[in-house]
Amino acid sequence: MARACTAVASGCSMLLVGFFVVSLIYKYEALTQLDSLQRVMTLEQQEKYDLNHGIFSAALTGISV
Numbered sequence: 001m002a003r004a005c006t007a008v009a010s011g012c013s014m015l016l017v018g019f020f021v022v023s024l025i026y027k028y029e030a031l032t033q034l035d036s037l038q039r040v041m042t043l044e045q046q047e048k049y050d051l052n053h054g055i056f057s058a059a060l061t062g063i064s065v
Contacts, residue, residue, distance in 0.1 A: 018063040025056055 031037065032049040041049070 015063055019060070022056055022060045022063060025051070029053075029056075 029051045032041075032051075038046065
């Protein structure tokens, strides 16, 4: 019983870490998409900091399942 509880607790901890990492990436993306920040960024910077939403949505879905 103790091994099962430890495995569940470890699994939940890893899922929470993954969820928070993906959440931080979404916050980072929201910050870089602000109009005030976009105006001062060069085109190279705008291309560099443009994130693919599909990959992170898939990652978040995979972590949640």
